[in-house]
Amino acid sequence: MSKPSLPQGTRDFDAATVRKRNYIFTTIKAVFELYGFQPLETPAMENLETLMGKYGEEGDKLIFKILNNGLNNAEKADKIKAGFEQVMEGRSSKDITERALRYDLTIPFARYVAMNYNQLTLPFKRYQLQPVWRADRPQKGRYREFYQCDADIVGSRSLINELELAAMYAAVFQKLGLPVEIRINNRKILTALAVQCGGAEKMIDIAIAIDKLDKIGIDKVKEELAERGLSEKQVNLIQDFLEINGTNEQKLARLKSIFTDNPTGREGIQELEYILLNSEFKTQNSTLVLDVTLARGLNYYTGTIFEVKATGVKIGSIGGGGRYDDLTGLFGVPNVPGVGISFGVDRIYDVLTELNLFPADVYSGTRMLFFNLGTAEATKAYELMQGLRSEGIACELFYETVKFDKQFKYAEKKGIPYVAILGSQELEAETIIIKNLRSGVQEQVTFAGLRNYNFDEKA
Template structure:
């Protein structure tokens, strides 16, 4: 017996209905990307390993899918490499390429390679799949799409303001009102690490801090201690773990705390500018709030950090995130090109829309009209009608065989077809067609010569 097929954990097949819903999200996001002046690009699904490795921190590097070299990839590996059993050194010998982990680092590589063709500031959007060797769970997959919008070549904070507006516009259009856009600044985190005496442990501090909502104060305290951050430093930082109040009140507390840190003070000033401007411009439905524990553990962020949470009551992680990276292209040799970008988590947005029943009712209606097949002569007349309907943008089809009427109507019901057309021998003779409204149950007869009458009634 043939073995039952399967797919890798963390990947999925998508039904026609699911694809239609995903495309709906894509279309909404893409529409607003274009409205805000972003241009599309695409990059390869895999990159040279050296392009990706070392760009996401130690945890990120472990989640990158490596691709084995083609051919006899073990032939050039020395015996001592096997004996050492060092996965890092062995991997570099047998794998030179890897699936992309996100779209930002490949974008930085793209900017460097095409810098002479790009008009700066360059506003790009990219909607493509990425891969991570993560532990699959609800809302977390090993293969998933990212929808990114980035601006490179400008350090103006107006870009951050626009990205907040972009989040607000997209989620309002998707009917995901009352989403929360969390905002922090990497300079503030650096300032905090400085004033508590843990400056040299900034990365360890931020990676642990970013997990506060997942493992709690006790969890991140243990992780910080394990990473060598002193108990005294953690105690100094603890009041920030529960910082509350309005954005203005939190900024005042941060300003006082970080007054002796030049970098921290600059971060507070940047946050103040962004929040003040957004409050004056107003948002359609989103809430903008400071979250000083937000770190988004990636090493390349240098300024503002964004994260979007699902509406209250929905158990889901972040549905969007991003931030400012002042010198990401520097890792590829192009210095002093500042950038800022955000990403939309398509798969999580899908799950939220599904849970809240926010997809349009007719979104997966792939067929509006189905013509019943009564035989060869009748089917050809039906096909002529369907051809006309299709030219007018109507999703129409003819059942492929003259099966029993009951079977054809059952098919129409399963496909959720709103209109079934009947063209039998009498209708062919009369030059007419009968339209059955599947919802109401009534029927209407139209002339084949006047299809426009039916089109007007749709």
């Protein structure tokens, strides 16, 4: 029998890891709720037709397809064989697969809005914290199964929404103690750039190539643009655009000079200017930066786009999103504007770990272990333990009567800060000894006074 193993790009999470991840989830969720968003959950799998064609050429390749049930059906053998041949050629076949694991939370959300549009109170603000799956190449900060935490607003074109989303990013990372750069751009500017390179239809090709700039560098981006049919003059124009730098004000001025005669470009610049002028973060941790190289390769973005990067850490984006003003049109409900952001929990976890930013109390589980020193003693200890549990203090009673040393080691290995020792003498005197394993200090407390013992103050 081979050794047990995990699928590549997935992980197990031990107790300490789960607690740290829950700290991130709780922080993000609290900010979502503070800004008036309500929770939503959708199924792990969607119909394949719901997902395909929504993420662009690159994204479609990364969708995990699920084989249909009953593929051993002899009556369909020929269809199944033909279907497998199609799948091996990179195409889809309903005889083989009709469903897939969700690639992100945005398209399932758009599908939900389309199905329930007449029952929703608009603008509809929802948040969603669930895992997604991508058949990507695993590497640091990139997994095949990972969580996304999304917040979206549909039914409003107001740029106040973009201000709110940027402020939510700043609020979350302030609470996490993580310095970040919130980068913004606008897809209308990229559309204007495409027009100056021969036509708006080139925008997706340009965005997909530019989106890889951080990973492959400008020379490879130029090569890819050439492969996608752009001329040398057009590629050089894009390179000049990508080399725009300076302060936010200087970049805006340069963009205005480039797109003076392009209404779409001017509209995108005005939207960016509004966001940059009106975003006031009550934090020193977050900086809002105009980044003309930001493209977001997904097909559905139409306006402002976001990306968040941690400062001082070499890792990809830890958040991203943008405006998509007709995403529900893909499902038969046109002209529903929307905008949203996402937090990459797994990368945020890696960054907080690398920078040692998790608070000390995030690891806490059981606060006190009651030693088991005999039948009568354990019976009383159990009664006292239940009293503390009713007060919200997490406790355990060691499962059997063994030497002190073994019970101490159990507490130390689990990181339990206190032990309660109740022997025959203490039982008779109606007292209990509490020892702080971190400081080594121990105190004698009466049974009646145990519930008033301040564990946090003495930690």
